[in-house]
Every structure is written in structure tokens, then in C-alpha cells.
Amino acid sequence: MTDFLLIHGSCHGAWCWRDVIPALRALGHDARAIDLPGHGADRTPVEKATLDACAAAILTACTPDTVVIGHSWGGYPISAAAEAVPEQMRGLIYLCAYVPVSGLSMIDMRKRGPRQPLMPHVRRAEDGQSYTFDADAVPELFYHDCPEAAVTHALPRLCPQATAPQATPLTLSARWESVPKAYIRCTEDRAIPPEYQAEMVRDWPAHRVHALPTSHSPFFADPTGLARLADQIAATF
Numbered sequence: 078m079t080d081f082l083l084i085h086g087s088c089h090g091a092w093c094w095r096d097v098i099p100a101l102r103a104l105g106h107d108a109r110a111i112d113l114p115g116h117g118a119d120r121t122p123v124e125k126a127t128l129d130a131c132a133a134a135i136l137t138a139c140t141p142d143t144v145v146i147g148h149s150w151g152g153y154p155i156s157a158a159a160e161a162v163p164e165q166m167r168g169l170i171y172l173c174a175y176v177p178v179s180g181l182s183m184i185d186m187r188k189r190g191p192r193q194p195l196m197p198h199v200r201r202a203e204d205g206q207s208y209t210f211d212a213d214a215v216p217e218l219f220y221h222d223c224p225e226a227a228v229t230h231a232l233p234r235l236c237p238q239a240t241a242p243q244a245t246p247l248t249l250s251a252r253w254e255s256v257p258k259a260y261i262r263c264t265e266d267r268a269i270p271p272e273y274q275a276e277m278v279r280d281w282p283a284h285r286v287h288a289l290p291t292s293h294s295p296f297f298a299d300p301t302g303l304a305r306l307a308d309q310i311a312a313t314f
Contacts (some may be wrong), residue, residue, distance in 0.1 A: 079167075079311040080142050083110035084135060086149025086174070087238040088209060090117025093148075093231065097296045100304035106311075111138050113154065115239050123207050128242035132157035139165045144311045146170040149269065149293065150238075153183045153247060160253040168257040168314035170307060173266050173293055176277040179249040183242075190273040194218065207237035218268050219293050227297035257314040259285045261295075261306060268293040284313070 081101055083094040091110035101108035112119040113134055115126035131154035135145065139158070143166050147155035152174030159169055175186045187193070198214040201207075210218065215235065220228045260281060262274040278286050287306055291298040 079106045079144050079308070080140060081106055081108040081307065081311070082135070082138050082143050082145045083108065084145060084147045084151040084155055085110065085113065085116065086147075086151045087243075088116075088235045089148075089231075090119075090234060090236065092117060092234050093294070093296050095230070096227070096300035097304055100300045101307065104304060104308045106308065109138070111135070113151075116236055117234075123237065123239045124241070126239035126242060128154060128157055128245040128247065131242055132161055136162055136165050141165060142167050144168045144170060144307075144314060146172055146307060147174050148172045148296070149174050150183055150243060152176055153243070156249065156253055157247055159256045160247070160249055163252045163256045166256060168259070168311065170310055171258065171260045171278075172295065172303075173261065173263040173269055173274055175269070176260065177247045177249060180246055182244050182246045184244050185246070186277075190270055191276075192270045192273075194270065195268055201240075202237065205240065207239050209235070209237050220297060221267060222265060222292045223294055223297035227294075231294075231297070259287065259310045259313070261303075261310075262286065262288045263291050263293060263295055264288050265291055266293045 085093050090112045094110040098108045114121035114130045135158040145155045145166050152171045155169055156177045175183050198211040200209050260278045264271050289295050295303045
């Protein structure tokens with residue numbers, strides 16, 4: 078049995094894991110999701126939704142037996158948590174996520190990508206502290222292969238994303254390196270280019286890199302397949 082902690086990406090919340098949690102539990106695991114600061118039911122003001130605050134929320138929800146899955150931007154706060162207290166988790170799974178390069182922010186990492194499919198659809202708040210995505214573009218960007226009921230569930234729950242934590246550089250050391258890791262690339266992703274996902278982990282051992290033939294939202298497109306793959310990966314940690 079594995080204790081899974083599920084971490085959402087930009088503008089999402091714990092709600093996006095609604096189908097994965099029962100799929101993991103059906104395989105005999107414990108599974109839960111949390112809202113990062115300023116998302117979902119968490120009412121942290123946008124100016125206080127820092128990268129450190131996100132990492133602290135993850136660490137509070139972890140035990141030394143926890144495998145943490147981070148989706149998309151969630152790759153950054155799970156890495157920050159591992160760098161801070163590596164002994165507080167058993168392993169990390171990056172799900173079509175940004176894998177930090179030490180000294181760079183998530184925005185820096187995004188700019189390194191070969192394509193920028195999200196940027197034409199970003200709508201920044203007037204004060205510059207947060208952003209959302211163009212509602213008309215979201216279904217094709219994130220959910221093009223997801224059931225209609227899942228898309229209907231998701232759209233009204235999307236929320237503004239604080240910009241500051243994604244602009245904060247993250248310094249990594251042997252502490253982060255010491256935590257076992259795996260990557261799940263989504264080959265039909267229209268948000269983070271699949272070829273960039275492969276580039277971010279090109280030096281990783283082949284047995285630590287996996288693939289799902291889904292969009293950027295495998296938690297809706299194939300929750301059972303995602304749960305099975307997470308089960309297989311966790312057995313190697």
C-alpha cells in the first residue's frame with residue numbers, strides 16, 4: 078500500500094483529482110488531494126500564495142511514506158518541498174509537469190520550451206498579481222480528450238493563478254536529488270509540448286520515464302490508467 082498525495086497545477090484545485098482518488102483506493106492505496114494556497118477552498122490572498130507557502134502546505138500533508146504526484150506547475154512546489162525536507166516523502170511523480178532546473182523559476186522554464194501554446198490565451202489581472210486562461214480556449218488546451226461531464230465539472234472551478242510563486246527561482250541541491258523520482262509524459266498534451274516534457278528528463282534513467290496517450294488532463298481523460306501507472310511506479314520507490 079502507498080500513501081499518495083496529489084498536487085494540482087495552475088488554476089486548478091484538489092477537485093481535479095476526483096476520479097483518480099477512487100481509482101487509487103481501488104488498487105489498495107491511500108490517496109488524497111489538497112488545495113494549494115489560493116486555490117479551491119483555500120482562501121489565502123493572492124499576495125501570500127508564495128512558492129514557500131505551497132511547499133509548506135505539501136509538507137504538512139506528507140508523511141515519510143508519501144508518494145507525491147505533481148501535475149504541470151505542481152512540479153515546482155513538490156520539488157521545493159523535497160528540497161526543504163526530503164525525508165518527509167518517499168518519492169515524487171511528475172505528471173506532464175515542469176521539472177525545475179536549479180536557479181530558474183517556472184516562468185523561466187516555460188520560456189525554454191520549443192513552443193508556447195498557452196501564452197496567447199493568458200489573461201493577466203490588472204494588478205499583475207495573477208492570471209487566468211481564456212475560457213473559450215480552455216477545453217481544447219486542457220481537456221480535448223476528456224468526457225464532457227468532466228469538462229463541465231472543471232470549467233466553473235478554475236480560479237486565478239498567483240504569478241509570484243511561478244516567477245520565484247528554485248535552488249536545488251543533493252537534498253532534492255536524493256528523493257526517488259519518475260516522470261509521466263502525456264503524448265497528446267496541448268499545454269506543455271510533449272517534446273519539451275521529454276527534453277526535461279532526457280538524462281533520467283529510461284525506467285523512470287513513462288508515457289500516457291492523453292491530453293494535459295489525464296486525471297479526467299484516463300484516471301484508471303493513471304492510477305495503474307502510479308501504482309507501478311510507486312512499487313519501484
